[in-house]
Amino acid sequence: MLAESLALSAALFAIGVVGVLTRRNAMIVFMCVELMLNAVNLSFVALSRLYGATGQVFVIFVMTVAAAEAAVGLAIVIAIFRHKQTVDLQNINLLRG
């Protein structure tokens, strides 16, 4: 059961990574990041069967951080959209050196 759970977690993480790397839409990239976070959560929960409740406690933390990150991240995305009328990441390079 553990192996399947970890495999699912790895698959979800990989999907998230590929999504982050390949998509241009900021919203989708954002969702892929969430997917990666939750993939990690899944592995935490699965492993807590072996190592005790620490993993489950940690999942609560990760979800809290993810919620906060979602709030800030979405606010930034909305601000960028208002400014540039697009959320295509290729058009956003304010950090260029």
Add this chain to the structure above:
Amino acid sequence: MMNAQIPETGHPLADTVARFVWLLPLLPLLGFVVNGALALSAAAKIGPDDPSAGQDHHNAHDHAAGHDDHGHGHDDHHPARHKYAGIVSLVGPGVLLAAFGLAVAMFLAMRGVKMEEPFVLQLFRWMPVGDLKINAAFQLDQLSMVMVLIITGVGTLIHIFSVGYMQDDPGYPRYFAYLNLFVFFMLLLVLGANYPLMFVGWEGVGLCSYLLIGFWFSEEANANAGKKAFIVNRIGDFGFLVAMFLLFANVGTLDYAGMAEAAQKLPMGGTVITAICLFFFVGCTGKSAQIPLYVWLPDAMAGPTPVSALIHAATMVTAGVYLIARSSILFSMAPVASLTVALVGGLTALFAATIGLKQWDIKKVLAYSTVSQLGYMFVGVGVGAYTAGVFHLMTHAFFKALLFLGSGSVIFAMHRAYHATHNHDDAQDMRNMGGLKKFMPVTWALMWIATLAIAGIPPFAGFFSKDEILGTVFARANAGPLSTATLLGVPGHVVLLIVYVIGLASALLTAIYMTRMMIYTFHGPNRTGDAERAHLAEAPWIMTGPLVVLGVLSAFGGWLNLPELLPIGPIGTLEHWLEPVVGVATARMAGSGEHVAANTEWVLIGVAVAIAVIGMSVAFARLKPAALVQKSASPASEGFAKVLEHKYYVDELYDDAIVQPVKGISTTVLWKGVDAGIIDGLFVNGSAAVTRAMGWMGSQLQSGQVGTYAWVLVIGVLALLGAFTSSR
């Protein structure tokens, strides 16, 4: 200073007035502080101290040529005295007088006790660094006592003279501040109990010399003369420093006390001791204006005339002679160095005397005469006649201060006459003088005394000191370590005989050029001008008073050290007095040689006097003051006279051989090449360029594309994971 402690409580001087020796330099320092504060506060109230505002009165004294652009004298205003002139006139000479009184009291105390060891007063530890222990300490012994008496005594007279000479100068407090500061450093120089403390004084007097040469600094020539003196002296100071380093490295002490025993470590006449002495002598050539570094002294005449008398004739320039007398124990161990000192001194004496023959500026004649007489002093200390050298130093201080102050009073009168008639001629050129005897009889008589003294006519002071030096040179050529040593392959006795002949030749020239100066200045018809003649008059008493005192000293100063042959008073007073300080070294230099026979000595004296008389007669017979015309109408001189008038073109030679190449190298190599090219171009701007280039390259990685960053991140994570997993 108050917690001064006396380690040698057993010293006979410890309970006398000598324990206040620290007060000697402190008094002039106090005068400097007061006068300096007055100068500054006056400047603060009436605006910047601009000497050009009122220098019309005095600048023409010393650089009158080409002065028309200053427009002075067109109005009849007479510069008002400085508002603090009263208090400055009291403080400036007052502190000197107090110091002189204290010095006399100490002298009397020293005469009252029998002292073999010098009295050393420790003030505080100055530089305790490892083995190097240098204390701020004053040493009062017979030699420093003589120097202190000369400095404060002649200094007081010159300060008093300055009250009259500088009375209308707008920089009056500044002048006395510098002069007081000079005396402070000079006393530090002679009272310091070790070489580093002497060096502090040595540098300090150099600074004051610079400040006073360039006293009227708004005239560029004066400022340049000051700079020249300062820079040339730095070259000599380098030698002094190296000598101190060598001394410490090889002997291990820099204190005079114990130097004799400590120096025994070194082999007699060895390379090290010779090098130490020669480097000390390099310092002397700078400070005491000997070949090859004498060139600054004639230019130093740009300063006020009393400064020339005090610093550039009587005291500072004799510091080198004092240094050698003080280091006599070292020099007596290095015959080669001593021979060099004597030879350079002799050559300088002759060289400067020939230049003095053809100078027209009255102060320039005296300047070259000073260089020449300093040469005599070095001949004296070079051949180990340390007493004679110091004796000549003393008599020279008397008669040369008198000559300079007398010339100052002449220039003062000349300038006053020119000022009254709005004439812009050169107040220092002898061609514009002539016949001044009628107008300034006191100055005339006193300057003749000084001239007879310097020419070596008995019984005036210079005769005794000069004769003693020449006699010792002759004696050393016959016996003693110097005659057996060799200098650059030439046997010592030959060198000394050459020096003796040079000395005689210089004595002849001295008599000629001094008589020439007197004839052209005071005798013959007056060439000042018809309108000006009515305004020529003797200087006020505050100026002639010091001259009279110096005249008495110049006339009778010889009695301080009479030779055995002339028992007209106490014999060899100064010699007995200095015996504890220089006796050992003098004995070593004399070797086992017998005294020159009395008959020979009579012949030597006869020759010296005959030469002086011949010189003066030649001058009287050959020089025709009636044929002279004013400077502006004089034709340029021809042939060898022209070479002499241009001082053998030594300044031009130094300029071409040293100054211009140094400037050229400095400009092309050091400035344009090293500084602008390597330091600025390669290091400063180069490092900036490298940083900028690397920054540009780094900035190219920052595309701003989040996707790219994510790719890099993932690849990095994968690489790390791969690295960790594969190494397992």
